[in-house]
Amino acid sequence: MHSGLAQCQSSRYRALVNPALTAATAVRHDDAGTHSRPEIVLVEAPVALVFNGQSPLVLMATPVALDDLITGWALSERVIDDASELQVLDIVAQGEAWQVEASIPDALMPRLAGHGRVGAPNSACGLCGTERLSDAMRAPQPTERMPAMPWPTLSELQGLLREFNDHQVLNQQTGAAHAAAWVDDLGMLLREDVGRHNALDKLIGARARSGRSRHSGLLLMSSRASYELVHKAVSAGISRMLVMSAPTSAAIAQANQYQLELAAFTRELGFTHYAR
Structure with missing residues (x-):
């Protein structure tokens, strides 16, 4: 097992500490000099x-x-x-x-x-x-879509991003995790992973297992918008997607083809909607 992790006592999650985290010894070089210190690291x-x-x-x-x-x-x-x-x-x-x-x-x-x-x-x-x-480059197979939530107002967007940051427990501890969040009338459902597509798959699974696939909502991601992420969002029946970074050309083209409302460069002062 990774150092810092207790031995898993059964085939289920019964580790005494979070299996997503481990410890590493690092040497910090800065204006105070050079010194060793322990670091919390995200498990891949x-x-x-x-x-x-x-x-x-x-x-x-x-x-x-x-x-x-x-x-x-x-x-x-x-x-x-x-x-x-x-x-x-x-x-x-x-x-x-x-x-x-x-x-x-x-x-x-x-x-x-x-x-x-x-x-x-x-x-x-x-x-x-x-x-x-x-x-x-295969075509996604969309499921039935629920109507998207309206685009957030500026004040709603600021509150949404604060909540999004607060929910990213693994990233707060390591700085290494991507996050995908579903926002609907029940609130925010968020999953994290070292891989952005894994984070989205985890969210799609959690959304379906909790019965929230039938709720109107929107997808918020900490990453760029790539072809694979739009492909997964369309296949999951998601109608509106906001990402923190830039979109790729293939992501924009696929979003337009399958009527996914895509926005990027999401910040507290606004976002850029790549209109279809």
Whole structure:
């Protein structure tokens, strides 16, 4: 196990400390000189997603909310159509790696074709590593969409961003986590991960498992808007998306094609809407 972590006492999350965090010794160089100090570091670990005993891929991810991760990944990749079709059976720590075991109806197993990852797993990429070029740029399969919340007013945006920052517990401790949040009439639901696409998959899973997929709302992310994130948002039936950084050309094109309202450069003083 990572240093600073208690040995997992069962296949469930029973570690005495947060499995998302570990400790490292670092040497600080600044105007006060050079000195050693402990640092809290975000865990990035291999996570195998196993469906009916078969693992189509291994992700590099932060090992928390892994039940949300496998559910959200299966939903955003259209392996399943509803969260009720997937049952998480076990979450197992194997040294520094993790395995998430789930069952889905046998009839859905062919949908996993083409989802195998080639080469070393990478926390920075969601669609890369697919087996064919056509899979990497495949069209999303949108689910039924609920109407989006109205664009926030300036005062609402400022409150939203304060709440967004306050909810990012892992990033506050490490500075290394991406965040994805769903905002609706029930409030803010947020998930974090070392990978931005993992954070979104965790959020999609949590949103579906909590029954909030039918609520009007909006998606807020700490990252840029890339093709893969828009692809996942569209597949999850999300209609409005705000990101902190810039969009890519492919993200804008896909958002326009599938009627996703996309805004970027989100700050307390406003945002830039890439109108369709």
